Every structure is written in C-alpha cells, then in structure tokens.
Amino acid sequence: MRQEVAIKRIHYRTDEERLLIENEVGNLLKVEEDDARVIRYYMTQRTDNFYYIAMELALGTVEDYVERKQGVHTKPDMDELDNLDEISILRDSSKALEWLHQQKIVHRDIKPPNLMLVKSKKGEIVTKLADFGISKEMTASKLKMTAGVGTLDWMAPEAHMGEYQQGTEKTADIFSLGCVFHYIIFPGQHPFGDMSDRMANIQQGKPCLANIEDPKSVNVATRHLVEEMIQQDPTKRPSSTYVVNHPALWTSEQTEKFFQAVSDCIKEDKEHGPVLKKAVNEELDLAFVTELVKLKEWKKVVDATLDKGAFESYQGTTAELLRLIRNKVHHFNDISKEGRKEVGNVSTGVVNYITGEFPTLLLHVWLAAASIGITLDSLKPFYTESRPPKRLVPREQEAAEMQVLRLKTRVRELRDQLNQALTDKKRTENDLKELRVTNSSTETKLRETEARNEDLEQTIASLMARLYELERTPSATSDVGALVEAMRIANVKTHTLQRGLSEEQLETALRGLEAYRALEELVLSVPLDSTGRWLRLLPPSLRTLHVFGPGETGEPVKLGKNRRPDHGLVVVIQQAGDDVIDQLAKGLGPRVTGLNMLNCPRVTAGALQGLLSALTGLEDVTLGGSLSGAITDASLAALHGCSQLRKIQLGTPSALCTDIPVKAVSRLAFTCRKLEALIFHAMEELSQRVLDALVRADLGKSDDGTPRTLRFNVPEPAYGKLRQRSTSSIIVYEAT
Structure with missing residues (x-):
C-alpha cells in the first residue's frame, strides 16, 4: 500500500553532527506502535554529506496551531487545525512524553515546533513528538547531559548549566512541556515573560503566569498543572505519568467516575467518609472569592428543573452537590424535559453542566481528597503518585x-x-x-x-476564650495586617524612589522591590557616586524606567499607548549629562525598546552616539529639542543598527529642533526599513528642508515586496503649508 511521507534532509559536516543524526534515527526507528504519539521514521539513506529520512507526514506543528488562533502568520492548507481541541493536544503530548520516558529516553528539546499534528488512520488529528537529535537514552549510571543543549527559551534552569541531580533528568522535559502547555492555553504567551526578561526569570524561578480573570474562560486545573511542571526545583516537578493522569486532562467520563467515587465514599465508608466529607466541604484554597460564595449557594445557581423537589432534600454544601451529581447520573432518565435542555441527552452532560457553572469544583475536590484518596482502593486510580499534589498558589x-x-x-x-x-x-x-x-x-x-x-x-x-483570643490577640491582628500590606505591595504598579541616595542605598532599595511583583513603572534619580552597578538590579517586571540626573527630580512623562512598545523596557531620561548617558549605554541593552530623552542640553554628540549604538532593540525613539547640538550625522547613523525602529520623534512642542543634519535624516529613513513615522517638531523652514530630502530619497520596498510609505508628522502652521506636498511614499500628517 502506497503511503505519503515527508522527506527530511539533514546536512552534516563533521563526525559529531553525523553521530547526532544517527542518534535520532536510531531512537525513532525503534518506534513501532501507532499509538506511541511519536513521529515514526520509516527508512533512511545516507550520502557523504546528507541524511535522507522518510518520516510520517504532518499537517503542521503546535506553533502553527497557536499562530492560527492568534490570527498571525496563517499558513495555507491548515483549515483542519481550526477545530482541534487544545486539551487533546495537551493530552497527546503528555502521553508522548510518558511513552518516551518509559523507553528510558529524555528528549531535551521540547518546544512548539517539535510537537507535530498528524492525521491518524482513523482520520483524527493527533499530536506527536519529533526531532530527537539531541535526545539521550538513560542507563542505570548517572546521566551527564551537556550544558546548553536544547532551545534556551524552553529549557529548564538546570539544563542551562548542565547541573542535573541524580534521578531528575526526566523532569527537565517536564519543565519544557509545562512551558508549552502555558503557550497553548494562553495562546502565544510564554510562562516566563517576554524575550527580554525570559532567561533571567527562568534562572530565578519567577514565572509570569497569565492571570485567570474569569475561571470559566480558562481551564483552572490546567493552570494548576502548569505551576507544578515549571517549578524551579527539579525534585518537586511531577512525573510524566502524573501529568497524563492529572484532572486537567480528564475526559467528561473520567470526571463523572471520580465524582461518583468520592460521593460513594462519603456515603458508604464509615471510617473515611466523615473525614473526606469535612475535607471536601472546606473552603476552596484556590477559588476566587466570588466563586467561593457562589459554591456555598449552589442551590440558587443550579437549574431547579434538574430535581423534582427543587433540591429540598439537599444541604448547601460541596459534598451535597457531589451527591446531586451522583444521583442525577444514576437516575438520568428521571430528569425532566426542562432539565434535559441544560444537560443534554447523555449522563456526562450533568457533569459538564455542573463544572461549567463551578469551574474550580473538580480541582478543589481532587486536591481536598488527595491525602485520603491515595490510601483508598476506590480513589487510588485517580492519584498516580504517593505524594499529595501541590496546592495551587492563588494570586496574592x-x-x-x-x-x-x-x-x-x-x-x-x-x-x-x-x-x-x-x-x-x-x-x-x-x-x-x-x-x-x-x-x-x-x-x-x-x-x-x-x-x-x-x-x-x-x-x-x-x-469565650477562643473568641477573645481571636479578636484581641495582637499577633493575630498583625498577621492580617501583614497579609493586607503584602497584598497592597504585590499589586503596586508605579513606585518612586527618593532622590539623594548613594549608589549603595539605591542598590538596597532596588533589592527591596522584589516583593513588588506587579511593578511596571519606576522613577529614580541617579546617585552622585553612581557607577551604573544598580542597573543590574532593575525588577524583571519593569516596563517603564524614568531616570533623572543626580539630585534632579520632576514629573514623570506620561507616554501615550501608541508610543509605548508592547514588550521590553521604555527608558525616559530627563535632566541628565554625559556621565549618566555613558552608564546607561553600558548597563542597558536590547531589552530597551523605547527611548525618550528630554531636557538634556548637557549631553554631547559622542555620548548620544554611544547610547544609541548600544540600544539595538529600539523601536520608538524621542530626542527632545534640547539635544539639537548632539543630533549629528554620527549620532543618527548609530540608529542604523536598530533593525526594528518604527517611530522616531525629533523635537517636542515645547523644545523645537533648531539644527538637524537633513541628509542624515533621509539616510535614516532609507536604512531603517521598518520605519513608519517621523514626527518632526521644528520651525517651518527646517521642516520644509527635511520633507524635500525625504521626497528625493528612494525608500525602497518593505519585506513583503510592497512599496514603503512614511508618515511625516509636523505641527501647525507647517502642516497647513506642507500637506499638499504629500506623495505616494511620504504622507504629511499633523502632529498632535
């Protein structure tokens, strides 16, 4: 029977590269089971410089699937992926890793492009692992894995350094898969933040997990599973078998069986039932406050047509809600026609309806019953490890x-x-x-x-004694106060440090900001004795940094949304001289995507050139009119290295540019191929000269082959006279 296959051609130059390829081929030629969830290799052919491998043909990758959900970079002939269930991708990929680990193989390079979407013989789309070039078989001896092998963005912290503990090699794969899970359920979002901060966050164990604003919109159990998988300590991460059997990946049938087993135990087990009932009825550690209140009043939420007696025989507890599920599943045919409109025509519809109304119910019951469930034969099938699962850490x-x-x-x-x-x-x-x-x-x-x-x-x-202790004991009151203060600090987004600090004091203050986990904007004055050491202590969550020169202070500039890149760090510099600029040039780097320099007349052309040369990741730049003397051919040429530059503003309404190298501006517009807008605040005559130079320049074409256009924004009265000079490539707009 003829079968369509993909041909993978791999070029090798050295014996080391050849052995790496042979390692992958050797591992995957062993795969025979169709349900192994691993891309199959059928045959290979080798020449002097190439390996040709006939392998399973895939529809696309998980990366393609997520990009389609985001509506970006959509590839043709992939419409079949649109109806794919994300939980099925998670389920298949975890089974693939479990199978691999059972074969005593660690993958070491799990990432979205290495999870392939393949159509099975039954016509279903399944997810399979691929690219085993750097995988290794584990032996009874300690596996020493090479540092830095894999893709850094998706590697566990210990994998960066090759510092594996005995018996934890597999958990590096668990970490990587947890990152991919987050990338799938929160489309395109990495659990350790943007590219600029990601490596530091991974090393420090500081995930930036996407917030669940509405528990109905996201599988809360999946969020819990991800938290377990990406723990910094490899000994605390779960096994691949645990991941496969986590309730986040259960089917409706599995959830139904679990709820029935818990309810049966509460009702029939005289020894363990009361303890289990108490645990289940306790308040949810992981629920939102609104969800907690809602579950306590479940009889007002669940449609009364599900029960002939309108729940009169049930108490308003979680255990009683489980009893309702059990009874309605057992006596499904007795549900009225009105009730069937809510739950459908199969018994699992009862579970789907209830868990839809109470998204945290399954995870809460599973966690609450864990310490008992791992010891009982009736519940043990739902718990794969002897240790109780980690409690979900709620937001502060x-x-x-x-x-x-x-x-x-x-x-x-x-x-x-x-x-x-x-x-x-x-x-x-x-x-x-x-x-x-x-x-x-x-x-x-x-x-x-x-x-x-x-x-x-x-x-x-x-x-009376307990009530007195609770109401009067100072320590109890201070504990609550500490919680409230921690809550306040953890949610502070803007903070100003006092001026006049020495560098040592500033470093101490920055270390103290570790508790400010949501901090996005920071205002500070550079110390007189600054060497720039403090720059390495900036919080990873920071989005905007306002820097004033030594002893200076003022109002932070309010940036509009259209002048703030959606990633990286925006730096606003005011009232600073060359010494501060030089330190920023050395201490900052590609993380900076936005730069605003205002009221800095003491900055020289050399210092400005050095700063712009260092910040190669710039996308949006504003150079105030006070810098007119420093804006030279050389300093503007430094921006040629900023391949992502999209907007540049020269001058401000309150500080117009007075002396600008016109040809240097047109060369910048030509060289920076992604430049979309030039905002120019200057006198009319200078604006006219810059426009003439831009019109004469050939902007060329964009990356997609279409002719480039540039917005030239000027204020009134220049706009009124220059707008008629617009061309197909240079369009004059009014600067607001």
Missing part, C-alpha cells in the same frame, strides 16, 4: 482577601455558637428549676439535666 490579592474573609467568617461562627450555647444553658436552668420541685421519680432526669448544664458551662467558657 486573592490569597489575602480569602484569609481575611476566613478570619471574619470564623469570628462570626464562634459568636453564633456562643449565642446558641447561652440560649441552651438558659433553657436547662429553667428545666432544673422545674425538676427540683417535683417528686423523686424525676431524679434521673434531674441528674442528666445537671450534667448537660455543666457541659454547656464548659463549652461557653471555651468559646
């Missing part, structure tokens, strides 16, 4: 709000219990008065009532 604000909410709830519960105990005690005291005046036939009842009265007195004393 949610964690603080939740703990404060629990404290208030506990105080309220204790007060209610105390009031009930006092009421009961008053009732027993009245009973005692009546019993003491009756005859001796009531003596037994009298003794029982007196004993109950003594118990109530002890209960009241205990409740």
Whole structure:
C-alpha cells in the first residue's frame, strides 16, 4: 500500500553532527506502535554529506496551531487545525512524553515546533513528538547531559548549566512541556515573560503566569498543572505519568467516575467518609472569592428543573452537590424535559453542566481528597503518585482577601455558637428549676439535666476564650495586617524612589522591590557616586524606567499607548549629562525598546552616539529639542543598527529642533526599513528642508515586496503649508 511521507534532509559536516543524526534515527526507528504519539521514521539513506529520512507526514506543528488562533502568520492548507481541541493536544503530548520516558529516553528539546499534528488512520488529528537529535537514552549510571543543549527559551534552569541531580533528568522535559502547555492555553504567551526578561526569570524561578480573570474562560486545573511542571526545583516537578493522569486532562467520563467515587465514599465508608466529607466541604484554597460564595449557594445557581423537589432534600454544601451529581447520573432518565435542555441527552452532560457553572469544583475536590484518596482502593486510580499534589498558589490579592474573609467568617461562627450555647444553658436552668420541685421519680432526669448544664458551662467558657483570643490577640491582628500590606505591595504598579541616595542605598532599595511583583513603572534619580552597578538590579517586571540626573527630580512623562512598545523596557531620561548617558549605554541593552530623552542640553554628540549604538532593540525613539547640538550625522547613523525602529520623534512642542543634519535624516529613513513615522517638531523652514530630502530619497520596498510609505508628522502652521506636498511614499500628517 502506497503511503505519503515527508522527506527530511539533514546536512552534516563533521563526525559529531553525523553521530547526532544517527542518534535520532536510531531512537525513532525503534518506534513501532501507532499509538506511541511519536513521529515514526520509516527508512533512511545516507550520502557523504546528507541524511535522507522518510518520516510520517504532518499537517503542521503546535506553533502553527497557536499562530492560527492568534490570527498571525496563517499558513495555507491548515483549515483542519481550526477545530482541534487544545486539551487533546495537551493530552497527546503528555502521553508522548510518558511513552518516551518509559523507553528510558529524555528528549531535551521540547518546544512548539517539535510537537507535530498528524492525521491518524482513523482520520483524527493527533499530536506527536519529533526531532530527537539531541535526545539521550538513560542507563542505570548517572546521566551527564551537556550544558546548553536544547532551545534556551524552553529549557529548564538546570539544563542551562548542565547541573542535573541524580534521578531528575526526566523532569527537565517536564519543565519544557509545562512551558508549552502555558503557550497553548494562553495562546502565544510564554510562562516566563517576554524575550527580554525570559532567561533571567527562568534562572530565578519567577514565572509570569497569565492571570485567570474569569475561571470559566480558562481551564483552572490546567493552570494548576502548569505551576507544578515549571517549578524551579527539579525534585518537586511531577512525573510524566502524573501529568497524563492529572484532572486537567480528564475526559467528561473520567470526571463523572471520580465524582461518583468520592460521593460513594462519603456515603458508604464509615471510617473515611466523615473525614473526606469535612475535607471536601472546606473552603476552596484556590477559588476566587466570588466563586467561593457562589459554591456555598449552589442551590440558587443550579437549574431547579434538574430535581423534582427543587433540591429540598439537599444541604448547601460541596459534598451535597457531589451527591446531586451522583444521583442525577444514576437516575438520568428521571430528569425532566426542562432539565434535559441544560444537560443534554447523555449522563456526562450533568457533569459538564455542573463544572461549567463551578469551574474550580473538580480541582478543589481532587486536591481536598488527595491525602485520603491515595490510601483508598476506590480513589487510588485517580492519584498516580504517593505524594499529595501541590496546592495551587492563588494570586496574592486573592490569597489575602480569602484569609481575611476566613478570619471574619470564623469570628462570626464562634459568636453564633456562643449565642446558641447561652440560649441552651438558659433553657436547662429553667428545666432544673422545674425538676427540683417535683417528686423523686424525676431524679434521673434531674441528674442528666445537671450534667448537660455543666457541659454547656464548659463549652461557653471555651468559646469565650477562643473568641477573645481571636479578636484581641495582637499577633493575630498583625498577621492580617501583614497579609493586607503584602497584598497592597504585590499589586503596586508605579513606585518612586527618593532622590539623594548613594549608589549603595539605591542598590538596597532596588533589592527591596522584589516583593513588588506587579511593578511596571519606576522613577529614580541617579546617585552622585553612581557607577551604573544598580542597573543590574532593575525588577524583571519593569516596563517603564524614568531616570533623572543626580539630585534632579520632576514629573514623570506620561507616554501615550501608541508610543509605548508592547514588550521590553521604555527608558525616559530627563535632566541628565554625559556621565549618566555613558552608564546607561553600558548597563542597558536590547531589552530597551523605547527611548525618550528630554531636557538634556548637557549631553554631547559622542555620548548620544554611544547610547544609541548600544540600544539595538529600539523601536520608538524621542530626542527632545534640547539635544539639537548632539543630533549629528554620527549620532543618527548609530540608529542604523536598530533593525526594528518604527517611530522616531525629533523635537517636542515645547523644545523645537533648531539644527538637524537633513541628509542624515533621509539616510535614516532609507536604512531603517521598518520605519513608519517621523514626527518632526521644528520651525517651518527646517521642516520644509527635511520633507524635500525625504521626497528625493528612494525608500525602497518593505519585506513583503510592497512599496514603503512614511508618515511625516509636523505641527501647525507647517502642516497647513506642507500637506499638499504629500506623495505616494511620504504622507504629511499633523502632529498632535
């Protein structure tokens, strides 16, 4: 039978490269099972310089799938990928890694392009692992893996240095796959942030996980799984078998069986049932506060047509919600026609409907039952490792709000219990008065009532002591205060450091910003004794840095959204001289995508040239009119190395350019092929000269072959006179 295949041609130059290819071929020629979820190799042919490999034909890669979801770089003939379920991709890729690890092979280069989407013999699209050129077979001896082998963006921190602990080699693959999972469920987002900060975040174990604003919009269990997989400590990461069996990847049928097993255990196991019931009914550690309140009032949320008695026989607890699921699955045919409109015509529809209303229910029950479930035969199939799974760490604000909410709830519960105990005690005291005046036939009842009265007195004393401790103990109050303060700090986005600090003091202050995990904007004055060492301590989350010269201060510039690149760092420099500029040139690098220099008349052309030469990642640049003397042919030529430059502004409304090398501006427009806009604030005569030079220049074509166009923005009154000079390539706009 003829079969379409892909031919992979690999060029090799050295024996080392040839052995690397043979390693991949050797590993994949072993694959025979169709369900192994690994790209199959059928045959190979080798020449003096090339290997030719006949391999399974793929529709595309996971990278293609995600890019289609984002609507970018859409390749033709891939429409079949649009209906693909992302959870099935996660499920298949985890099974592929499990199979590989069972063969005692570590992949070492798991990334989106190496996960292939293949049509199976049944016509289903499945995900398979490919590219095993740098994989290694594990032996009983310690595996020493080469440092830096793999793709840095997707490698575990220990893989960068080759510092593997005995027995943790497989978990480097788990880390990489966790990064890919995040990239899939939050399309295109890497869990360790943008390119400029990614390597530092991986090394420091500081993920930038996408926030779940709406638990219905994202599989919360998948987020939990990703957190487990990308832990910095390789010994704490789960196995591939654990990943395969995590509830994030369960089918509706598996979820249904799990809920039934938990409910059956609560109902029928006299020893473990009460403990499991208590664990399940506890407040959700991982839920949003709104989700917590909603689950406690589930009878108001679930459609009443599912139950003939409108849930009158059920209490408002999580365990009772599981009992409802169990009963409705067992007696599915008894659900009314109205109820069928919500759950459909199969029993799994009950589970899908309930978990749709309560997205955190499955993960909460699975975590709550873990410590018991791993010991019970009825629940053990749902837990693949002896250790309980890691609890999902909620965002700081949610964690603080939740703990404060629990404290208030506990105080309220204790007060209610105390009031009930006092009421009961008053009732027993009245009973005692009546019993003491009756005859001796009531003596037994009298003794029982007196004993109950003594118990109530002890209960009241205990409740009062606990309530007093909770409300009055300073340490309890300070704990809550610390939580609230931590919540506030963790969500601060803008911060200003006081001026006049020495460099040592500034370094201490920057180290103290580690708790400000959401910090995006920082304002500081450079110390008089600065050497630039402090630049290495800038928070990785920072998006905008306002730098003032030594002893200077002022209002930070407010940047419009269209002047702020969507990645990297924007640096705004004010009232600084050459010494500060030189330090920034040495301490900053490609991470900087935006630069604004305002009110810097002391900066010389040499210093400006050095800074612009160092910041090769610039996409948006503003050079104020105070720099007119420093804007020379050489300094503008330094921007020729900025291949991503899209906008440049020369001058500002309050500080016009007075002396600009006109030809240098036109050369810049020609050389920087991605330049889209030149915003020019100057007198009319100078604006006219620059426009003439731009019109005479040949801008050439864009990367896609279309003629380039450039927006030339000038303010009034120059705009009124120059707008008629627009051409097909140079279009004059009014600068606002």
